[in-house]
Amino acid sequence: QEEARFVVGEIERLVDAGKTKLGDCAVMFRTNAQSRALEEAFIRYGTPYKLVAGTRFYERREVKDLIAYLRFIQNPADSVSLLRIINVPARGIGQKSLDYIKSLAREKGVSEYDAIKLVSTGEGEGSPTLRRSLGAFVTLAEELIAASKEKALLGLFDALTARTAYRDYLKGETGDEERWENVVELRGVAEAYRDYPPREGLADFLEGVALVSDVDSLEESPEKVTLITLHQAKGLEFPAVFIVGLEEGLLPHIRSFDDPGQMEEERRLFYVGITRAKTYLYIIRAFRRAAFGTRGTSNASRFLGDLPSYLVQGANKPGASPDQAVYEWNRPVQTPAPPPPTVQFSEGDKVRHGVFGEGTIVSLKPSNGDFEAVVAFKGAVKKLMLSFARLEKVA
Structure with a gap:
């Protein structure tokens, strides 16, 4: 999050100083999951952006699936979320059965979930197979609703992905590893609410998701910062380039560690990124990052050691202490998080x-x-x- 806030703040500083325009700035990253924190920062601070050749984080199928589950857990009467998750994973509940459930709900004056419970217990029409499928879903739903009253959000999220076997559900699909990385990234968002009481953390999390998912008005601006993966950046140039995530496991990616050929491909990707910049180039790493389901101090990318020291302003040499490295890498930019606004506003202004x-x-x-x-x-x-x-x- 601090990395993302830094990027937005520095872009705003360059624009305010007349050194560049929003449309001349690009933020590049190795994995699609990294876009989440960046998108949230741009949305929260009202800075227009566009995600090139990709789906916004909160619009990705696996992210929408799990958020729909959480919305349903918070409010079982949420029929939109219920209908999204009823066959995730597949339960063999067809459209004809769903239409009947909707009809029964209208007839009885109850929610679709209550109608599902009625059918699962033998009331109304439905084959034995359908009743078993609906009964299994009701059992799952009741377990997760009960868990939401006892567990903090992170525990609930883990129970949800485990109880639905969501990782197994993704296996075999195109890009399953990348989809799972998005799930892990979403888990990192949930972890921020680990100290909230049960239910309260869930409600605040969903409110925050609703906030950062609303980007319609940002589309109106002709000047937008480009968010793009390093793979997609080939052949493009920008006056100002920010490459984020220069850490072992991200760039180079963890999957390249045991494959020399893949490691060279990772090095080439980094070269692609740095040669996209025409005037300003920022190479950024986080001292700590939650990634791949773990939290802790991250190690600087080995590629940083390949940069000639005379070309880099303020960088520390590999081997320096973490505190020194973080200080030295941040020092020349002089753009910490912006101070609280000095202009006084009031409600009604x-x-x-x-x-x-x-x-x-x-x-x-x-x-x-x-x-x-x-x-x-x-x-x-x-x-x-x-x-x-x-x-x-x-x-």
Whole structure:
């Protein structure tokens, strides 16, 4: 998250200084799962972006599946989520059976889930096979709903993926390993709520997902930062390039460790990335990162040691202590997280945003050393962090 906030802050600094434009900036990464933190940062701070030749993180099928499960667990009357997960994994419940369940729910004046419970216990129509399938789903659902009342969000997430055998469900599909990396990335989001009480963490998590999934208004801006994988960056050039995740296991990827040919391909990808930059090149690593289901100190990429020291501003040599390395790599940029805004806003203020236009501040509250403003713009309500949103008061 700090890596993503740094990237957004530095891009905003370059743009504000007149050194580049949003459309001239590109952020490059090795794996699709890395886009999640970046997308969230751009959305939270109202900075327009586009994801090249890819699906936004929260629109990826496996992510939508698990979020739908969590939404259903929070609210079993959520029919949209229920109908998404009823056959995930496959349970052989066909469209004709689903249409009957909807009809029965309307007839009885109950939710689709209550109708499923009725059919599973023998009320209404349905073959023995359908009743068994629905009964198995009800058993699963009740177990997970009960778990949500006892477990913090991370424990619930693990119970969900284990009880549905979701990793096995993905196996055999095209890109199954990459899909599982997205699941692990989503688990990392859930881990941020590990200290929340049961149910409260689930509710706050789903609220946060709803916030960062709403990107419609960002599409209106003609100037957008490009988010792109290193594989997709071949043949392109940008005045300002940010390459993130320069750590062992990401770049080079963990799957290349035992294959010299693959390791050279990883080195070539890094070369592709650095040669995409025309004026500004930022090479960034996180000291700590949750990746591949683990948390802990990350090791700097071996490729950093290949860079000629005379070409790099502020880099420390491999072998320096972690504290020194982090300090030295960050020092020349001088762009920590932006300070709390000095302009005073109040609820009811009329404001103008560079992308969303004019609106009214509906609510304002402190948030992690910043202020979160809920602003009602024409046709949309947005949550924005004041230190990045660059709101202007309208007289």
